[in-house]
Amino acid sequence: MTGQPVPVTLRVNGRREVGRVEPRVTLAEFLREELGLTGTHVGCEQGVCGACTVVVDGAAVRSCLMFAVQAEGCDVETVEGLGRDGLHPLQQAFWDAQAVQCGFCTPGFLMTALVALRERTDWDRTALRERLGGNLCRCTGYEPIVDAVLAAAEAARNPGGEAAR
């Protein structure tokens, strides 16, 4: 019969995970259903909304557009891996800026922003808006999200500075 489960081994938030999944199971579904990491949300299943964004081998990607078997041997980071000892600076910045309303899009934004800030911390507002353009939020109007990421960038540039406190 077509589509029998196959083994998959990957690292998620630094931990080795082994599973058996049908090839048609997406990475998002694997994280949520097999590993119970429900912080990764699925909002469109077409790669448009960005709610399911996770980091695979350092790149922010859509976990709804990737089958779990494709992540064989990969290093996956999800929102649950951020700030396991208290809030990650990005999470703290989101909290401070009231960048969360319903919170459904938030994990995707955090993962996109995480990679954006690893790339560089000198984002200007316009460039950052473009960089975050693949993540949709229906509640906040985006401005506080942009504020939060810029504040986190500022804190990363000046670890001892005002924004870091």
Place this chain on the structure above:
Amino acid sequence: MTGDAAAGAPYVGRRVRRSEDPTLLVGRGRFVDDVTERRQAHVAFVRSPIASGRITHVDTAAALASPEVVAVFTAEDLAPYCGGWRGLLAWPGMVAGLQTPLAAGVVRHVGEPVVLVAATSRAAAEDAAELVVVDYDELPPVLDPVAALADGSPLVHEELGTNLCFGSPFGSGDVDAAFAAADRVVEVTVQTGRHTAVALEMRGVLASFDRQERTLTVRVSTQAPQMLQTLYARELGLPENSVRVLTEHVGGAFGMKAFVYPDEMAVVTAATLVDRPLKWTQDRYEALQSDTQARDERVTASLALAADGRILGLRSDVVSDAGAWSMYPRGCVTEGVQVATIMPGPYRVPAYAADLRVVYTNKTPLAVYRAVGHPPAILVMELLMDEAARALGLPADEIRRRNLLRPDDLPYTSATGNVYDSGSHLESLEQAVVGLGPDDLAARREEAAGRGCLLGVGYAAFVELSAPGAMFYGAKGAPITAHDQVEVTVQPDGSVTVVLGTPGQGQGLHTTAAQVVADSLGVRLEDVRVLSGDTAVAPHGSGVWASRSAVVSAGAASAAAVEVRRRLLLLAAHMLEADPADLEMTEGQVGVRGIPSTRLPVRDIAQVAYWRTHQLPPQMEVGLGAVGSYSGPPYTFNNGTHVAVVEVERATGLVRVVDYLVVEDCGVLINPGIVDGQIRGGVTQGLGGALLEHVIHDEIGQPQTSTMLDYLVPTTVDVPDIRIEHIETPAPSTSLGTKGVGEAGTAGAPAAIHCAVNDALAHGGAAGVWRQPIRPADVLEALGGAATA
């Protein structure tokens, strides 16, 4: 930023961080699909692929034969257990068909659920759904609501004998005389595009039934859990106390999740028939075909004016495309009614006549969506004001200035009977004009022209009806209350538990309620924990709708806290041997006014109240919990003025919003950050409506916008930073002076942006655009098809 104000200063008015956020930020939110029950089976639906037709044959044998299938249900299977409902409200002459969980015999829009398949996984359920054979006799669909009213049109509901769901005049005053006396009459005909909410969390249900206890537990993504509790009980013949509805995190709703959906009811009914929990998580394709839609309004309106620009009278003709069903229990006419009745807005309109017709068509049902009816109403009125300004040679702000309500006009009763008891109608415009910036518009227009762009400025002055009372739905026969209850309990250690009747679901209600309780009780904010979302233990709440929480839920929270404070002070008075009237309580400490040495922590009082009641007189009331209730006034109107500045690119017709200013008056602000968040999010949805969002059907009623690649919502790049200024005119009629604000952004934005586009076009010598969303193609057409730039 975290609100470290001086000790004793009130929490209301401070931008404290939201208590809801840490859980959501670390990915531990509990949205419906995040919760798993043992042995849960997954549901997929077979949905109608056509807009209109008769079901001639259903064959489920192949699906049932699949080893992974748990159950398959058709309309016939569920009919004995759930007979269906009519989305009928007591509007005179309104008609509505009988809706059932699964389509019975007839399908009336693409996406209507026909067969429910439950299997061991969602993928298996979808596989099995493909094996179900449904044969249809296709019928000619009804798609144009105007043509639908003509004799001989096919009927959406044969049994009703008409496609007219509801028709009514609204207004007052001698309109004919006003138009006869007018120096100028201007008219606009506008069509607003069909929208849908696109809550990022799609709808979902996880339902289980205990056959021995005969208790039903439904975890559902909804705005109104108690309403669903009532309706599940009623539909399934269960006592209401045997139905438990759970709502933890909700990923956006915007009015769309305030209904009994056929698919959800099918899952709940099926769960009572199979011996395992059933979960259905909607996918986006289903959402764009089955979530309620909105805004599909065709309006022709005219304004009679004196030579000096004073409004003498207003006429409007409104045709509202209701789609296939009047969704229960809010029905499908609220939007049309509000388009007609809100239209006069913040202006002195002495005479008004509206004619409303709400019409059934073979489309997904139209219902309430953020700012219900306000966006088209305000859009039409503001377009009329701009046309009047052009006709009379007045600036856009000046014609508004001459007609906006002034302080000495208040309280004012509009021509449709709405009473505005307070507000800053003219003041908000004046502040917006100042906020637009120094008077360098001509230079900005010239600079834009150098880049091939036309710059335009648009104003929208508006009022928004918030926190409506029982006259709105209850009086019309719908099981929707207007009041809320909140329970406040002081625990033995002095910490405070607040249980809200209305669940928090993204707007920050837990935080605002905590601020109100902390102030009303006199405790520290960090000692207050707020819970909500379980109808088995929460007191009653009407849910999140019509910008009511900051008025009604907060009012109930305050009422409960005031009662608990009264009890604490009685106990404290006994303990301190003082007169209760001499006591004050702040930051969780009770003391005798003027005697700083008498500080009694709430904790000490609570310990006596719980454990050492023997120290108290026998009659003394010791319970430190109380349920507060509040229903608020019949409604309260907030008001404001928006200003949008847009650039229209001549070569491509693309519109960019480059500046946006909101002057808002929603009375007392509980948490300015949360209020601003509501406004920004609201403006963003309004911007979507003005420029992007549109549910499109082809000529046979097939939706053309079934993924988020085609139904366009605004992105980070489409939305500018939004400047927000507040005027605080406390509501005289609400207990905290608050007015609702959740929808105000959405109410004003489509008009401000549209007026700005038309202003830009006027500066390019072109006539305006008269539809929304304003597509680049509409702009180019208005500009006469600029081929090159």
Place this chain on the structure above:
Amino acid sequence: MRSAAFDYVRAGSVAEALVALADDRETRVLAGGQSLVPMMALRLARPEVLVDITRCPELQSCSLEESVLRIGAAVPDAVLERDPDIRAAHPLLVRTLSLIAHEEIRARGTLCGSLAHADPAAELPALLLATDGEVEVDGPGGPRRVPAAEFFDGPFTAALDDGEMVVAARLPVPGPAVGWAVDEIARRPGDFALAGAVCTVELDSSGRCSGVGVALFGVSSTPVRSRGAEEVLMGQQVDEAVLDAAAAASLDGVDVLGDEVHAPAAYRRDAGRALVRRTLAAAVRSAGGGTA
């Protein structure tokens, strides 16, 4: 929204992939999957065997050979965008990539996958066409090269036979004297284009146009060369009037799409011509031309 069941083959080499693709069942190549997986979720595509080629070592590299950039089929767009050698060698490619969807899509999406998918509104097929690139294909009949002009058969239809796969794209690198521009009109940044254009222009020492390539995307059922615009420009001293004429002629002979959800046909024509005007002007400027 779940894909229909399929078997998954992780090919370790092109040879292995070709064996897997020779299966009697319906097979599809999976590279980035950013176009295929959404179609599978909607069950509009339902391969029975999915052949993952991303682990084939010979598809993971790029090379510059005699002014041709050869890009392996497993190289994600984002890797190309960041590669300093590619940024230096082919800035037009890098600029074109930046117009595609969003960073998170480009992180997995591949150039060759976009070519094979043959979406008429996609950017990369038009780039290949404007620059006279080629597609390297391998299959049961052995390796072959297909010129861009012969590769895009129709909407979402590339000239691939059963069992064949794209192994690389060959993009001629515009010389230093070649001016270029690429742009598109979309409802929102990152959306598929309502109209898009890729232009290369070469001017001789007297400012005469000695070479030109204009390809349009999003306006017809396949990417198309704008022969009308090219003919107007070729050999001409480029000035405003010539650019106007080129734009006016840019859709001559182009079968413009009919009315659809996001734009009526008339808009595509008007906006398409305006876009050609704008991109040509920019290309001429970058070629050192003085006009516009």
